[in-house]
Amino acid sequence: MIASLQIERMLVTRGQHVLYDEAFHHGVNIIHGSNGSGKSSIADFIFFGLGGDLREWKESASRAEKVYLQVATPSGTLTLRREVSIDPARPMSIFFGCMNDGLVAAMESWQHLPYRRPEHGYSFSQVLFKAIGLPESISDGSSNITMHQILRLLYVDQLTPVQRIFRVENFDTWQTRQAVGDLLLGIGGYDLFDKQIDLRETEQKYKEAVTNYRSLVAVASGYGENILIEHITAAIAQMDEERTALLNSIEVLTAPQVDPDDHATVQSLRSQNAKAYNVARRNVSRLESEIETLEYEIADSEEFIKHLKQSISDFDDAALTFAALGHLAFEFCPSCFAPVEPKEIGHCQLCNAKRTDGEEDSRTLAVRLDLEMQLKESEALQSDREADLSAKRAALRVARQALRRATSAVEFDRAGAVTGRESAIAELSRKIGFIDSQLEGLQKRLELSRRIDAASIAKEELNHRISRLKGEIEAIQRAQNTRKLSAYTLVSRQTKDLLDQDLQEHSDFGDIEHVSFSFTEDWVAINGEKNRAGSASGMVILKNSFALGMLTSSLIDKEFKLPRWMLFDNIEDKGMVEERSWNFQRLILRKSAQFDLPHQIIFTTSKIAPELDRPDLVVGRRYTRAARSLN
Secondary structure, rough: OOOOOEEEEEEEEEEOEEEEEOOOOEEEEEEHHHOOOOHHHHHHHHHHHOOOOOOOOOOOOHHHEEEEEEEEEEOOOOEEEEOOOOOOOOOEEEEEHHHHHHHHHOOEEEEEEEOOOOOOOOOHHHHHOOOOOOOOOOEOOOOOOHHHHHHHHEEEEOOOOOOOOOOOOOOOOHHHHHHHHHHOOOOOOOOHHHHHHHHHHHHHHHHHHHHHHHHHHHHHHHHHHHHHHHHHHHHHHHHHHHHHHHHHHHHHHOOOOOOOHHHHHHHHHHHHHHHHHHHHHHHHHHHHHHHHHHHHHHHHHHHHHHHHHHHHHHHHHHHHHHHHHHOOOOOOOOOOOOOOOOOOOOOOOOOEOOOOHHHHHHHHHHHHHHHHHHHHHHHHHHHHHHHHHHHHHHHHHHHHHHHHHHHHHHHHHHHHHOOOOOHHHHHHHHHHHHHHHHHHHHHHHHHHHHHHHHHHHHHHHHHHHHHHHHHHHHHHHHHOOOHHHHHHHHHHHHHHHHHHOOOOOOOOOOOOOEEEOOEEEEEEEEEEEOOOOOHHHHHHHHHHHHHHHHHHHHHHHHOOOOOOOOEOOOOOOOOOOOHHHHHHHHHHHHHHHHHOOOOEEEEEEOOOOHHHOOOOEEOOOOOOOOOOOOO
C-alpha cells in the first residue's frame, strides 16, 4: 500500500453555526488573503483536525467548538471530528464514510478514540495509520509515534524557528525526530518496526518480571536460607514422619479411667477439628468450582480467539477477491432467483443503492478494525484468566494439604474412644496441631519457592529474548544503510533542484554543491553550513524547499511512507519580497504538475502570484480583516 492522505472537506462549527465550510481538491490548494485575516487559523484547524496537539488558539479561532475533516485514504473515506479545547491530548471521533452521512448519523455510528494508546483497543493515531498506510512505529522505546508527531514534519508553520525542520514543541527528543524522519522516508520496513514494537513490549515485560521476582525474594528473605525447594521438601518429609509417629502413639494409648477435665479438653479439640475440617472442605470445593469455571472460560475463549483470527484471514481473502473482481452484476436475485433489471452506473446492481467512492473501503476498514479490537481484547482477557488459573491452582494445592490434615484429625476423633488416657492423648493432639501449622507454613513456603523459580526462569527467558531482538534489529539496521543513503540522497537532490531555481537577484545561497540534513539534530545545511543563507527570508526558502523536496521525493520513490501531503503556512514569511514568494509558488505548481500520483499541497499566502488566483487552485474566497476566514 502506498501511503496517501488528502483532505476533501473541512467544516468548523460553533453550536449550529457554521464558521467555515470549504472543499479541498487533489494537487495544489491555495488559501489566500491579507495579513491577519485568519489564514493561519485555517492551517491550525487542519493540523488539529488531523490529530495535532494544539492548545493555544488565536482569539478568533477559540470561538470554534468542533472541527470536522473529510479525508481520502487508501482504505477509503473517513470523517474526523475533534472538539476545540485548550486541554492537551484531545480525543477524536471517526466516522467511516463521507461527512454528509456522518453529520446525520447516530452517535453510536462514530468511533470515539483516545489520543494515547489504551491498554485495550486503539488510539485514533493507530486507526489513522492503518487507513493512511503507515506502519506503526515507536520512539524512545516507550511512546508511540502519533499523528501529532508525524504532522510536526508535514506542517511548516510560522511560529517555529526557520532553522528547525520539525514544528517546535517543549518536550522533544532526538529519538522521536529520528524515528519520524526514518518512518516517512521509508527507511525500515515492517520487519524492523515489528521487532522494535516487540522489543519495547518485551522490555516492559522484563521490567515487570524483575519487579515481581524482587518482591517475591523480599518476602522470602525472612525465611533465610530455608527457601530452597529441596530444604523445604526435606523438612515437610521429616514433619510428616513426626506426625505419623504421634498418631501411632495415640492409637496405642488406652486406659479404663476417665478424667473429667481431660474429657472436656478433648471434646473441645474435637469440636475445633470438626470446624477446621468444614472450613477446609468448603475452601477446596470453592477453589475447585472456580478452577472448573475458569478452565471452561479459557477453552471457550480459545475457540473464540481462533474464530476471530480465522475471520480476519477470511476477511482479508474476501477483500483481495473484491479488489480483483470488483463489483459483481447479478443476472438473477440470489434470494428468489428472479431476473435482476440492469441498474444505473454507480449503483449496486442488486439493491440499486448509490455507491460513493471510497465508501466500501471505509466500511471494510471499520469492520477489520472491529475484528482486530475484539481479538486484542480477547487475548488480553485470556492472559488474565490464565494468570488467575495458575494462582488458583497453587492455592488449591495448599488448601488440599490443609484438608488432608483436617480429615486425618476428624477421622481419629471418630475412631478414638472417649475413655482412655485422655490427658496423654490431648497432649499428643496439641503436638500434632503444632506440626500441622508448621506443615501449612512449609507448604506456603514451598509454593513461594516455586513461584520464585518460575519468576527467575521467566526473567531469564525475557532477557535472552531482548538480547536476540536487539541483535536482529542491529542486523536489519545495517542492511538498511543502503536504503537510508538512497532516500537521503534523493531528498538532498530534490531540495538542491528547488534551491537552484530560486531567483538569483534575491538568492544569498551562493554556489550550492550539496544539501545535507539531520532529523536527529533538526537542521538543514548547504555545503555543510547550517546558516548558509544570509537572510531570514533565505532560511524560509531553504526550509520550504526541504519540505517540498521530501514531498516530491515521495512521489518519485514509492518506498517513502510520507503520505504525499504537505501544509505550508510560511510561504512569504520573514519579510520575503513579493517576487521571490511568487517564484516559489510557481515552483510548487510546476512540481505538482509533474506527477500523476495522488498528492495534496496546501499553502497560505497574502501575496498570491497573479496567474495562480483561479478557482481550480484557490480554496474559498479571498480573506480580509473585514471579511475574515471564520464567519
